[in-house]
Amino acid sequence: MEELLAFVARNPLLFSALGVVALLIVANELHGTLRGGRRLTPVEAVRLSNDRDARFVDVRTPADFKRGHVIGAVNIPSNKIDSSQKELGKLKSAPLVVYCALGATAPGVVEKLRKQGVEEVYAMRGGINAWQQAGLPISNASK
Numbered sequence: 001m002e003e004l005l006a007f008v009a010r011n012p013l014l015f016s017a018l019g020v021v022a023l024l025i026v027a028n029e030l031h032g033t034l035r036g037g038r039r040l041t042p043v044e045a046v047r048l049s050n051d052r053d054a055r056f057v058d059v060r061t062p063a064d065f066k067r068g069h070v071i072g073a074v075n076i077p078s079n080k081i082d083s084s085q086k087e088l089g090k091l092k093s094a095p096l097v098v099y100c101a102l103g104a105t106a107p108g109v110v111e112k113l114r115k116q117g118v119e120e121v122y123a124m125r126g127g128i129n130a131w132q133q134a135g136l137p138i139s140n141a142s143k
Contacts, residue, residue: 039107039125042134045097048122054095057088059109060128064101068138070131073099078109085116092118099124099131 008015040048048054056073058065065075074091076084078100096113098106098121106123113121124130132138 039103039123040097041125042131042136045099045122045124045131046136048095048097052095054097055091057091057096057098057109058128059098059100059105066140068132068140069128070099071137071139073139078105081109081112082116088113088116088118096121097124098122100127102129103127 045054045056049056056070058069058073058075059078059081060069060075061077062075065073069075074087076087081088096118098109098113100106100109103124103126106127110121110123126133128138
């Protein structure tokens, strides 16, 4: 313990930087939770799909969607969410899992969907990249 205190005393700038980084990580997680609700890991999304027939909505561009997407996902680019009520209406009967490339865009889309009346909608943490890193299958077939 004395060594830790001595290290902190010798390196106050480094220790302050550590505190700032930790605070930013916590703030980012809180912001994500408040903005888009609970974010699911890819494994949790699969479990929700298996247990409750959740539907996947890919909010990336059509070109990115064609390169690879979650099997059975529907492509509705994030900039067209507001004009896709008809297509979204068909999906509202089951929970929705929204994903993007890295997990940064999906929480904003989830927030929009909640304002439009979609009750059970989740963002997938890490997007399609996390899905692939988890070793889960993707499809290149257009839908």
